[in-house]
Amino acid sequence: MDVYGGLLSKLIEELSRLPGIGGKSAQRLAFYIINMPEEKVEKLSQVMLDARKNIKYCRDCYTLSDKEVCPICASPSRDHKTIMVVESPRDMAAYEKTAQFKGVYHVLHGVINPALGIGVADIKLKELIQRIQREDTEELIIATNSSVEGEATAMYISKLVKPSGIKTTRIATGVPVGGDLECIDEVTLLRALEGRITI
Numbered sequence: 213m214d215v216y217g218g219l220l221s222k223l224i225e226e227l228s229r230l231p232g233i234g235g236k237s238a239q240r241l242a243f244y245i246i247n248m249p250e251e252k253v254e255k256l257s258q259v260m261l262d263a264r265k266n267i268k269y270c271r272d273c274y275t276l277s278d279k280e281v282c283p284i285c286a287s288p289s290r291d292h293k294t295i296m297v298v299e300s301p302r303d304m305a306a307y308e309k310t311a312q313f314k315g316v317y318h319v320l321h322g323v324i325n326p327a328l329g330i331g332v333a334d335i336k337l338k339e340l341i342q343r344i345q346r347e348d349t350e351e352l353i354i355a356t357n358s359s360v361e362g363e364a365t366a367m368y369i370s371k372l373v374k375p376s377g378i379k380t381t382r383i384a385t386g387v388p389v390g391g392d393l394e395c396i397d398e399v400t401l402l403r404a405l406e407g408r409i410t411i
């Protein structure tokens with residue numbers, strides 16, 4: 213039964229489509245929103261719309277940015293010869309939070325996962341290979357998660373890169389198996405980075 217009718221039900225339904233938002237949370241948010249000052253709601257929807265329209269992939273590392281080149285890639289103080297390969301912009305943010313890594317990143321946007329039908333062409337791997345051919349890369353640090361797919365993707369990349377002679381390293385196993393990079397504390401991340409091994 214449609215208790216609230218029309219617009220309110222519609223708002224609850226749309227909110228409940230968002231990840232991690234169940235029926236109850238959607239209801240709570242909807243009630244919150246309808247009690248917000250109108251200009252605040254306008255601002256929120258405008259920011260959402262602007263973000264959706266203007267955020268795109270960085271030309272070089274494929275993280276999300278509203279600039280053609282993201283601030284990290286554009287920074288002259290970063291070591292552009294060391295590229296850390298991560299699965300997602302969130303993993304990149306986790307490493308950035310440690311403030312210790314001075315290189316640049318490459319965001320794959322996923323890992324190879326045959327069970328989910330995600331193949332080599334579905335992640336930004338071709339773009340990585342083109343980038344290292346174009347740039348003067350000295351080291352590629354593969355920091356995909358330690359899931360089965362993350363490991364398999366790391367091995368695949370290392371084989372692909374081998375002929376180029378670029379040093380390829382893998383972050384240490386200090387990162388727990390199946391561990392999601394963004395959930396791991398900074399000390400563990402740093403240890404994993406410092407203890408990286410050549411593959």
Ligand code: ZN
Pocket residue numbers: 270271272273274275281282283284285286
């Ligand atoms: Zn970038």
